[in-house]
Amino acid sequence: MPFGFGPPPVLVCGSEPLAGQVVAGLRGEGRRAEALDRERLLELDPRRIRTLILADPPHAAALVAALVARGRYNRRPGRRPGRQAMRRLILMHRQDPPPRFTMPEPHSPWRPETFAILDRAARALLGRWPLHLGLDPRFGQRPHLLIAGFADPAQALVVHALRLIQYGTGRPCVSVLCAQRDAAETRFRSAYPQATAIADIRFAPVEDLETLLAPVSRVMDGRSASEGRVPETRPPVTLAFVCPGDPAGEGIELARRLVDTLAALQGVSPPVLLETGATSGPGRTPAAGIEDWDGQIIPVSYLREACRPAVLLDGRGDEVARTIHDHYRDSIAAQGRDPNLEPAGQPWELLATSYRQANRHQADHVWAKLAVTDARAVPEEMVESFVLTPLEVERLAIIEHERWAADRHLDGWSYAPVRDNQLKHHPQLIPYADLSEPMKDLDRFAVRGLPTLLARQGLGILRLLIVGIPQPAAGCPGGMRLRRLADQALDRLIVRYPDRALVLASTLTDRRSRELVREAMDREQGVGLFLLLPRPLGHVLAELPDPYERRDFLTLAARAVRRIGLNGETDLAAWLSERADISLILGDRVPEGVVEKRVRLDPGGSGLDWNFEY
Structure with a gap:
C-alpha cells in the first residue's frame, strides 16, 4: 500500500458507518487515516502497520488472532527476537465489557487496546459539559440530570453521571x-x-414531561423552613441531555419543548445538550452561529466526540487516570512488593479493563471535587503551593466515600458485615459517619493527594476569587471611563491576590456589566465567568430586543464556565451576599446585602473607592 511520505497513516477497518466516521474524524483534525476492508488488511505486510483501529468489526476475536499470528516473530528456538517497532491495535466495541480475545505473547510487537464507544463518549461529554455546569454546590444546590429520550448514548450517560453526581449537597x-x-x-x-x-x-x-416536572419545588438551596423557606423534595433540573431515536426529526422539537416547560414550571434554563446523530451536519454551535443560538440548546454528537483524535488516539481523559495508577504502582513498590506480580499493579497497557475503569472513574471526579472546593486546575508554574484545609479534607473525604460507594453499587455490590467477593458483599458500603477512623483515613488520604496527583500532570490548584457584579446604579455612565476604572480595579486585585484565580459573577443583563466582563476576559488570560440566571433565559433575551445586545449577551454567555440558575431576585441577592468574595459596585449607590469587601467604580464622580486595604 503506497502511503507516501511522512509517518504511516492510521489504518481503519471495521463496520460501516462507524469505520467511515472514524476516518472522517481523524482527517478532520489533520491526522492521516486510510480505510481498508478485512481482506486487504489480512494481505497487508504487518511491518507496514503502526496504528490499526478495528471499528467494531464482526468476529473481532478471530480477526485479532489472525493479525497477531501474521505478525509473529520468525526466530530459531533458543534465540531472542530482534527489536521491532510496536504496532498499536485499538479494538473499538459498543460498550464494556470488551470482546474476549487472546492476548499476544509477551514479546509480540502488537499492543492491543480496547475502546468502549458508548462509555468513552459518555466520559468525554460529561468532561466537556460537567454536571456542575448548571449549578453551584457551594450554594446548596443539588444536581438533577434530565435525560429526554433513551436512544444512544442515554443509558451510558446515566451510568457515568451516577459515578460523578456526588457533590455533598444531599x-x-x-x-x-x-x-x-x-x-x-x-x-x-x-x-x-x-x-x-x-x-x-x-x-x-x-x-x-409536564407532570414529572410540575411538582418540583423552585427552592434551590436546601435552606430550612426556619429560615422562611419550604424544604424542597426534588430540585429543579440543572443539566439535560436529549437523546431521541430520530435526531433529525423529533430531537429539536423535544429539546424546544423541554426548554419551554422547564422555564414555565421551574423557572430555570439549564444547558440542554441535543444529540444530533453521527451522520447529521455539525449543527449551529454558539461559535458558528451566535445569532441563531437560543443560549441553551447545544448540539452534540456522541460518535463525533468519541472519534476525536484526542480521545481515540491520544488518551484524552486518561491522563489523570494513568497518573493515579502509576502512583498506586509506586506505593506497592515502596512496600517492597513487585507491582507486576499483582493484577491491579500491572502496567497500564496490560491492565485489565475493570482496573482501568476504576482509575478513570476516580480521575473523572477530580473536577467535581475542585468545583466543591471553589478551585480550579492551572499550569503548575502559576502556583507556588496549595494545601487543603482540614475542613476541606473532611468535606471531600465524605464526597470521595460516596463516589467510591457509587462505583461499587453500579458494579452490583451491596452491604454485608463480611466481605465476599463472589457475592459482591462489602462491609464499607455504609455512610461515611459510620466508618471506623482507619477507613475514614483512606478517604482523607485520597483527597489530600489531589495537589500531588495534578502536579504529576504539570498542573497546580488555585482557589477562586469570586467577584460579584450587582446591577449597576441607574445613573452610572458606561464607556471608556468605566472600562478604565474596571481595568485598574481588576489589575490591583490580581496583584493583591496572586494565589487566586479571578472569576466574575454577573447576570450580564446590563450593557455596562457586559462591557466590564468582556474587557476583563479579553485582557487577562484565565479570567472566568459565572453567569447568574435568576429567571429563565428566554425572559432575559425577550428584554433585549436589540439584535446587537442579544448577540453581545449570547457571545459572553457562551464563554461562561458556570450557568447558575437562581430562584428570582431574592436568591440572586443571597448568592451575591454569600458566595462573592468581593463586590464590584458600578455607580454611586451601594446595594443592600453585598459582601463586606467591595470596590466602587464611579465614572461620574469619585472614581475608584475601596473599603478595604488592597
Whole structure:
C-alpha cells in the first residue's frame, strides 16, 4: 500500500458507518487515516502497520488472532527476537465489557487496546459539559440530570453521571423520559439493581414531561423552613441531555419543548445538550452561529466526540487516570512488593479493563471535587503551593466515600458485615459517619493527594476569587471611563491576590456589566465567568430586543464556565451576599446585602473607592 511520505497513516477497518466516521474524524483534525476492508488488511505486510483501529468489526476475536499470528516473530528456538517497532491495535466495541480475545505473547510487537464507544463518549461529554455546569454546590444546590429520550448514548450517560453526581449537597436526582418507559426502566434496573442507592432515579413517558416536572419545588438551596423557606423534595433540573431515536426529526422539537416547560414550571434554563446523530451536519454551535443560538440548546454528537483524535488516539481523559495508577504502582513498590506480580499493579497497557475503569472513574471526579472546593486546575508554574484545609479534607473525604460507594453499587455490590467477593458483599458500603477512623483515613488520604496527583500532570490548584457584579446604579455612565476604572480595579486585585484565580459573577443583563466582563476576559488570560440566571433565559433575551445586545449577551454567555440558575431576585441577592468574595459596585449607590469587601467604580464622580486595604 503506497502511503507516501511522512509517518504511516492510521489504518481503519471495521463496520460501516462507524469505520467511515472514524476516518472522517481523524482527517478532520489533520491526522492521516486510510480505510481498508478485512481482506486487504489480512494481505497487508504487518511491518507496514503502526496504528490499526478495528471499528467494531464482526468476529473481532478471530480477526485479532489472525493479525497477531501474521505478525509473529520468525526466530530459531533458543534465540531472542530482534527489536521491532510496536504496532498499536485499538479494538473499538459498543460498550464494556470488551470482546474476549487472546492476548499476544509477551514479546509480540502488537499492543492491543480496547475502546468502549458508548462509555468513552459518555466520559468525554460529561468532561466537556460537567454536571456542575448548571449549578453551584457551594450554594446548596443539588444536581438533577434530565435525560429526554433513551436512544444512544442515554443509558451510558446515566451510568457515568451516577459515578460523578456526588457533590455533598444531599441526595442527587436523575429523571428519564422515554417512549418505552416500562421496558427501558426494567432493562436499566436489571443491569444496575443497586443504582437507587446512589440517587433518586425516576422514569416517565415523554408525554408526562409536564407532570414529572410540575411538582418540583423552585427552592434551590436546601435552606430550612426556619429560615422562611419550604424544604424542597426534588430540585429543579440543572443539566439535560436529549437523546431521541430520530435526531433529525423529533430531537429539536423535544429539546424546544423541554426548554419551554422547564422555564414555565421551574423557572430555570439549564444547558440542554441535543444529540444530533453521527451522520447529521455539525449543527449551529454558539461559535458558528451566535445569532441563531437560543443560549441553551447545544448540539452534540456522541460518535463525533468519541472519534476525536484526542480521545481515540491520544488518551484524552486518561491522563489523570494513568497518573493515579502509576502512583498506586509506586506505593506497592515502596512496600517492597513487585507491582507486576499483582493484577491491579500491572502496567497500564496490560491492565485489565475493570482496573482501568476504576482509575478513570476516580480521575473523572477530580473536577467535581475542585468545583466543591471553589478551585480550579492551572499550569503548575502559576502556583507556588496549595494545601487543603482540614475542613476541606473532611468535606471531600465524605464526597470521595460516596463516589467510591457509587462505583461499587453500579458494579452490583451491596452491604454485608463480611466481605465476599463472589457475592459482591462489602462491609464499607455504609455512610461515611459510620466508618471506623482507619477507613475514614483512606478517604482523607485520597483527597489530600489531589495537589500531588495534578502536579504529576504539570498542573497546580488555585482557589477562586469570586467577584460579584450587582446591577449597576441607574445613573452610572458606561464607556471608556468605566472600562478604565474596571481595568485598574481588576489589575490591583490580581496583584493583591496572586494565589487566586479571578472569576466574575454577573447576570450580564446590563450593557455596562457586559462591557466590564468582556474587557476583563479579553485582557487577562484565565479570567472566568459565572453567569447568574435568576429567571429563565428566554425572559432575559425577550428584554433585549436589540439584535446587537442579544448577540453581545449570547457571545459572553457562551464563554461562561458556570450557568447558575437562581430562584428570582431574592436568591440572586443571597448568592451575591454569600458566595462573592468581593463586590464590584458600578455607580454611586451601594446595594443592600453585598459582601463586606467591595470596590466602587464611579465614572461620574469619585472614581475608584475601596473599603478595604488592597
